[in-house]
Amino acid sequence: MNEYLATFHTHLSALLTFQALQGADCRAKMQPVPRTLSSSCGTCVRFWAADDCRALLDTDAEGLYAVTPDGFRLLWREKEG
Secondary structure, eight states: OEEEEEEESSHHHHHHHHHHHHHTTOEEEEEEOOTTSOOSSSEEEEEEESSOOGGGSOTTEEEEEEEETTEEEEEEEOOOO
């Protein structure tokens, strides 16, 4: 199992992703965004899965990170503009 963290522009988007991950039998929890990352809403979803479950992210997702022993490694970020 790998550990991931997704950030969002809105709390609702974080909640919808959390529910989608739980519906796919992934272990997930909502939490404040770590200080080393930025987020518009301040809420992120940390989850554990075999893959990054990118297809389950809500459309208002901001970024997706792999959680590593050294911190966070960016996997995907919303394109600006």
